Each structure stands twice: as C-alpha cells, then as structure tokens.
Amino acid sequence: MRLGGLRGRLLVAFVLVSLLSAATATVPAYDQAREAILERAGASAVQNFRDRVNASVGEFDVPPDQRSLNRLAEAIASGSRDAKVAVRYRALVAPADQEAIPARLRDRVRSENRLSFQRVEWNGAPWLVVGTPVAFAGSGRPSGVEVFQVISLQPEQDDITALLTTVRDGVVPVVLLAAVLALLAAGTVLRPVRRLAKATRRLADGALETRVPVKGRDELADLAKDFNETADALQSSVAELREQEARARRFVADVSHELRTPLAAMTMVSSVLDEDAEDLPPDTAHAARTVSAETAGLARLVDDLIEISRFDAHAASLSRQDLDVAEVLRATLSTRGWTDRVTAEFVTVRARLDRRRLDVIVANLVGNALRHGAPPVTVVLRSTADDVFVEVADRGQGLTAEVARHVFERFFKADTARTRSEGSGLGLAIAQENARLHGGLITGSDREGGGAVFTLRLPRNGKEADR
Amino acid sequence: MKRTFASLAVLVLAAGCGVRPTDVLDGGAPASGVPEGMRIYFASDQGLRGVSRPDREITDLSAAVKLVIAGPNEAELAAGLTDLTAVTGEFSATSLGGQVTVRLPRTPVTGVAGMAAGQLVCTLSRAETLLHGTRPDAVRVTVIAQGGTVGPYQCSQFLTG
Numbered sequence: 039m040r041l042g043g044l045r046g047r048l049l050v051a052f053v054l055v056s057l058l059s060a061a062t063a064t065v066p067a068y069d070q071a072r073e074a075i076l077e078r079a080g081a082s083a084v085q086n087f088r089d090r091v092n093a094s095v096g097e098f099d100v101p102p103d104q105r106s107l108n109r110l111a112e113a114i115a116s117g118s119r120d121a122k123v124a125v126r127y128r129a130l131v132a133p134a135d136q137e138a139i140p141a142r143l144r145d146r147v148r149s150e151n152r153l154s155f156q157r158v159e160w161n162g163a164p165w166l167v168v169g170t171p172v173a174f175a176g177s178g179r180p181s182g183v184e185v186f187q188v189i190s191l192q193p194e195q196d197d198i199t200a201l202l203t204t205v206r207d208g209v210v211p212v213v214l215l216a217a218v219l220a221l222l223a224a225g226t227v228l229r230p231v232r233r234l235a236k237a238t239r240r241l242a243d244g245a246l247e248t249r250v251p252v253k254g255r256d257e258l259a260d261l262a263k264d265f266n267e268t269a270d271a272l273q274s275s276v277a278e279l280r281e282q283e284a285r286a287r288r289f290v291a292d293v294s295h296e297l298r299t300p301l302a303a304m305t306m307v308s309s310v311l312d313e314d315a316e317d318l319p320p321d322t323a324h325a326a327r328t329v330s331a332e333t334a335g336l337a338r339l340v341d342d343l344i345e346i347s348r349f350d351a352h353a354a355s356l357s358r359q360d361l362d363v364a365e366v367l368r369a370t371l372s373t374r375g376w377t378d379r380v381t382a383e384f385v386t387v388r389a390r391l392d393r394r395r396l397d398v399i400v401a402n403l404v405g406n407a408l409r410h411g412a413p414p415v416t417v418v419l420r421s422t423a424d425d426v427f428v429e430v431a432d433r434g435q436g437l438t439a440e441v442a443r444h445v446f447e448r449f450f451k452a453d454t455a456r457t458r459s460e461g462s463g464l465g466l467a468i469a470q471e472n473a474r475l476h477g478g479l480i481t482g483s484d485r486e487g488g489g490a491v492f493t494l495r496l497p498r499n500g501k502e503a504d505r
Numbered sequence: 506m507k508r509t510f511a512s513l514a515v516l517v518l519a520a521g522c523g524v525r526p527t528d529v530l531d532g533g534a535p536a537s538g539v540p541e542g543m544r545i546y547f548a549s550d551q552g553l554r555g556v557s558r559p560d561r562e563i564t565d566l567s568a569a570v571k572l573v574i575a576g577p578n579e580a581e582l583a584a585g586l587t588d589l590t591a592v593t594g595e596f597s598a599t600s601l602g603g604q605v606t607v608r609l610p611r612t613p614v615t616g617v618a619g620m621a622a623g624q625l626v627c628t629l630s631r632a633e634t635l636l637h638g639t640r641p642d643a644v645r646v647t648v649i650a651q652g653g654t655v656g657p658y659q660c661s662q663f664l665t666g
Binding site: 072076084087088091092093095096097098099100101102103104105106109140142143146151152153154155156157158159164168170171172173174175176177178179180181183185191194195198 | 531664
C-alpha cells in the first residue's frame with residue numbers, strides 16, 4: 039500500500055482524527071483525575087500528619103535531649119502507614135538518616151512558621167515530604183522543634199497508572215476501528231477510481247467502445263458519466279474522421295483508376311506525336327514534346343497514387359522470395375542507367391524479401407539522392423544477423439531537422455521555392471510504405487561532413503509487419 | 506497533517522504521566538502543642554505524665570518541689586493522675602552545674618521510691634532547665650531522703666516511650 043496513495047492518506051487521517059478525539063476526550067479527564075488523586079492523598083496525609091504531631095508533642099519537653107527526640111520520632115511514626123519520620127531540634131536530629139528531605143523544604147520550614155509539603159522523586163519512586171515547625175501550646179511561638187515525614191506515593195502512582203492503562207485500552211480499539219473504517223471508506227472511493235483508470239487505459243489503447251458502469255449518485259458517479267460521455271464523443275468523432283479519411287482515399291483511388299484509361303490513350307497519342315515531332319514545325323514540335331513529357335509525368339503520378347491507395351486500403355501484399363540482395367540492387371541501378379553515377383559497396387547477403395518492392399525502395403532513394411543531393415552518391419549494403427541495411431548517401435544540402443521530420447510525407451517539398459518536383463512527390467512515401475510492409479523502416483538524417491543519408495532497414499527473417 | 510501531529514504531541518506531553526515532583530507548597534498552620542513553661546510530673550497507670558503549669562513562674566527549685574507536693578488539680582485527677590510522693594517536713598533543693606540535689610530529711614526513703622522518685626527527678630530537671638538553661642540530658646538529680654539516697658538519675662530514665 040502506498041502511503042502517498044488515497045488509501046494511505048485516508049488511513050492516516052482517520053487514525054489521526056480518532057487519536058486526536060480520544061486524546062482531547064481523555065487527556066483532560068485523566069489529568070483532572072490524577073490531580074484529584076494526588077490532591078486528596080496529599081491533603082489527607084498532611085491532616086493526618088498534623089494530628090499525629092499535635093497528639094505526640096503534648097508530653098514533649100523543650101529543650102529536648104537526643105533520647106526524648108528519638109522517642110518523639112517513634113511516637114509520631116507509630117501507626118502511620120509506611121512513613122519515615124524525622125525530628126530536628128537545632129543541632130539534634132532523630133533519626134540520623136534524612137536524605138529524602140529536600141533542602142528547600144527544610145529551609146522553608148525553618149524560615150516560615152507554616153506547615154509545608156513537597157512531592158519529590160527519590161530513588162525512582164514518588165514520595166510526599168511534609169514538614170512542619172511545632173509551636174508551643176499556649177503562645178503559638180515556634181518551639182524550635184521541626185518534624186518531617188516522608189510518605190510513599192506508590193499506591194497513588196499505581197492508581198494513576200491503572201487510569202492510564204484504562205485510557206490506553208479504550209483508545210486502541212477506537213483507533214483500530216478507525217483504521218478499518220478508513221479502509222472501507224477508501225475502498226468505496228478507490229473501486230470506482232480503479233475502474234475508471236482501467237477504462238481510461240483501455241480507451242487510450244484504442245478500445246473506443248470502453249464504458250464504465252455508473253453506480254450511485256455521488257461525484258464519482260458523475261465522473262463516470264462524464265467519462266462515458268467523453269468516450270461517446272471521442273468514438274463518434276474518430277468514427278467520423280475514419281469515415282472521411284476512407285471516403286477521401288476511395289475518392290483518390292477512384293479518380294486515379296478513372297484517369298488511367300484516358301491517360302493510356304493520351305500516352306499513345308503523345309508517343310505518336312513524339313515520333314513525328316521532327317517532321318513538325320519547331321513550335322508545334324516543342325508543344326508536342328511538352329505534351330508527351332507532361333503526359334508521362336501524369337501517368338507516373340497516377341501509378342504512384344494507385345500504389346499509395348493500395349497501401350491505404352491495406353490491399354498491398356508481399357510476395358517474398360529468397361534473394362541475393364546485392365544482385366537485386368545491381369539490377370536496380372543498371373536498369374535505370376545509374377551504375378556509373380553511383381558508388382556501390384555491397385556485401386553478399388541473402389534475405390527473404392519482395393523483389394519488386396525492394397527495387398522500388400532503392401530506386402526511390404537513389405533517384406532522390408541523384409535529383410536533390412549532390413554527387414558522389416554512395417549505396418552501401420550491410421547486414422547483421424537479423425537485418426539488411428541499405429544506406430544511400432550524398433554530398434548535397436543535407437536535411438534540416440524540419441525536413442527530416444516531414445520528408446516521408448506525401449507531396450512534401452523540401453525546397454519550398456520549387457513548386458513542381460520532377461517526381462510525383464510520392465516516391466519517399468511509397469518507399470516508406472514498402473519498407474513498413476516488410477516490417478522495416480527508412481530513416482533520413484544528416485551525414486557527418488555534409489549531405490544526407492537515408493538508411494533502409496529490412497528484417498531478413500521475413501517477419502510480416504503487423505498492419 | 507504535521508500541525509495535527511504537533512498539537513497531539515503537545516496535548517499528551519502537557520498531560521504528562523504519573524506523579525510529577527512539585528515545588529514546596531504551603532500546607533496551612535503548623536503543628537502545635539509543645540508544652541511551654543513549667544511542667545510537673547505525676548504518676549499514672551501508664552507511667553509518668555507531665556502536666557503544664559504555665560501560669561506558675563518558677564523562681565527557685567524548691568517551688569517546683571512545692572508544686573509536686575500540691576498534687577494534681579481536678580482535671581488531672583479525673584484523668585487518672587496521682588501524686589505518689591510522700592514528702593513530709595521541710596525540704597530544700599540546690600543545683601550546681603546541672604547537679605541537682607534535693608534534701609528531704611524528714612521523709613523516709615520509701616516515700617520517694619520508684620515512680621515517686623521519677624516525679625521528683627523529672628520535675629526538678631525541668632525546673633533546672635528553665636532556671637539555668639542546662640540541657641535536659643545534662644541534668645542529674647539526687648534525692649537524699651531519711652535513710653537513703655536515690656540517684657543521681659536523669660529524667661529520661663523514668664520516661665518510658
């Protein structure tokens with residue numbers, strides 16, 4: 039149990055409150071009872087002492103001698119409970135052992151013609167020491183005789199200890215009860231809170247249909263209700279968004295498909311125009327070549343769009359085969375006529391990959407490097423036990439952090455001054471989708487010494503990406 | 506939370522535990538009852554008993570002997586006191602350095618034996634103390650009677666606790 043948690047805090051608070059109330063209830067009562075016990079014991083001891091001294095000194099001659107002083111001490115002590123009596127007359131003392139009598143009390147008795155008493159701690163036990171000068175019977179003048187008595191307060195102490203024990207025995211069950219109540223109270227609060235916490239986690243994990251039961255009519259029930267409403271709203275907006283997104287993607291796919299047929303016709307016508315361009319007047323020839331080039335670009339864009347739509351519709355599938363990766367890369371470079379413009383460093387490694395998709399990825403990366411970077415462009419193939427790495431590096435501008443973050447987005451243009459890219463603007467996005475389909479990833483970063491480097495990582499063992 | 510703890514602790518500490526020592530407290534009037542002035546002694550069935558004669562100013566030792574011979578008053582008689590001395594004829598008492606000598610030439614020694622001797626010894630030793638300030642335990646009383654001497658005795662020898 040965490041002490042900082044709700045349960046711990048409640049427990050501490052309850053126990054403290056119960057302790058506090060028990061203390062405020064019992065401490066003053068205990069205090070008064072104790073004072074009353076001591077007061078009464080003291081008063082009766084003093085009264086009793088005075089009576090016995092008065093009764094004993096009737097036959098006492100002043101000035102006394104040692105023997106008569108001893109006799110007086112014995113007479114006063116006889117019949118009193120467990121008490122030591124000492125009598126002094128100037129230099130005479132009976133009995134000799136008087137260490138229990140505090141000096142301050144002795145001084146007070148000597149200086150004032152009053153009975154005085156004091157509670158002391160002596161030898162680890164409580165004692166009441168009473169002292170009085172004895173006056174003459176007739177005149178009331180002090181006779182010079184001083185009588186002291188040391189009375190044990192042990193019985194009173196035992197009574198007080200018993201009181202304290204009673205108080206303690208009363209408080210302990212109360213505190214335990216408070217603790218139990220605190221745990222119960224914490225439970226009633228914590229159960230709904232835990233349910234809410236679990237539901238929130240499930241919601242965060244994407245289970246948007248999660249709801250919590252609303253019990254009772256307290257604040258926690260309100261919270262649960264609010265949670266459910268929030269989840270409802272979230273679910274409906276997410277559903278709506280997904281719906282919109284799906285619609286948009288379907289629209290793109292449909293448009294792309296619709297464009298293919300006219301594009302095929304346009305491509306055919308523009309290729310015919312291209313072939314005959316030399317026989318046309320220069321202006322017309324230029325127009326024909328422009329139309330042909332733009333049509334080819336449009337055809338590429340539509341192909342790429344269709345490709346992307348397949349990924350979006352999760353219709354893209356891998357056909358893995360056992361490949362010699364270096365051989366695939368060499369083929370990729372040679373079919374596009376890049377062999378002379380690229381420095382290649384390949385190790386021999388075999389992996390289960392989709393040949394066409396690997397070709398698309400590498401072609402995109404190298405094409406990008408050639409278009410946007412600056413030579414020399416290097417392609418490095420490395421491998422570890424689990425992965426194949428293809429690094430495509432150039433010595434161009436490099437990537438700013440901003441660009442590195444967005445470079446795989448569709449139609450992203452690193453150079454904002456360039457409104458038209460030579461590619462479709464979808465190349466890196468498609469490459470990334472292909473890598474993901476393999477369970478891999480492409481990362482772009484700055485290269486030491488200037489330029490950009492794109493690293494493709496593909497798992498060799500052919501683990502499907504969980505999409 | 507901390508404040509609660511603190512106040513709780515203060516409360517408990519303020520109450521304290523058990524019996525705490527106190528300062529010296531006043532307990533009222535002092536004890537009294539020490540007899541002042543002259544005391545003479547009579548016999549009772551509980552041994553010698555002293556009674557006060559505060560109104561009597563003692564000027565010499567013989568006056569003390571006179572007081573004893575005069576016997577107990579009515580209240581003392583009612584309390585069971587009695588005079589056992591059988592002094593007859595003249596008497597005199599002198600003291601020298603705490604040594605008191607009582608001469609009873611006409612009194613047989615049997616008249617001043619036992620408790621009667623105690624009566625004289627204690628009465629005279631008290632008188633000696635009052636007259637000359639001799640310490641009670643330094644006083645010795647010798648009774649010279651007809652046919653014998655009693656003492657020297659101290660008063661405390663006759664007083665049984």
